[in-house]
Amino acid sequence: MSEPAITAEDEARYMRVMADYDAAMRDFFTGPVPICHFTPMMFHSDDSDSGGDGYECEHCGHTEDSVDAWAKVEARR
Numbered sequence: 001m002s003e004p005a006i007t008a009e010d011e012a013r014y015m016r017v018m019a020d021y022d023a024a025m026r027d028f029f030t031g032p033v034p035i036c037h038f039t040p041m042m043f044h045s046d047d048s049d050s051g052g053d054g055y056e057c058e059h060c061g062h063t064e065d066s067v068d069a070w071a072k073v074e075a076r077r
Contacts, residue, residue, distance in 0.1 A: 033055065034055045036062060037057060037060060041055035041058075042055065043055055044056055054066055054069065
């Protein structure tokens with residue numbers, strides 16, 4: 001059994017869906033986050049219930065806990 005041929009219309013529809021998906025993921029992952037060295041800091045989740053979640057700068061390694069980081073994000077608005 002052979003697969004059906006993909007039409008140009010199907011291909012265009014697929015590309016529109018994927019472009020919308022890419023835009024949604026960019027908005028989701030680049031939402032308001034703390035900034036250091038002019039780049040968004042990376043979120044690191046603590047697996048325990050100690051509340052140790054926080055953000056870390058990829059460049060200098062400095063960290064901020066989630067509460068302080070979000071306070072700074074709100075202050076930027």
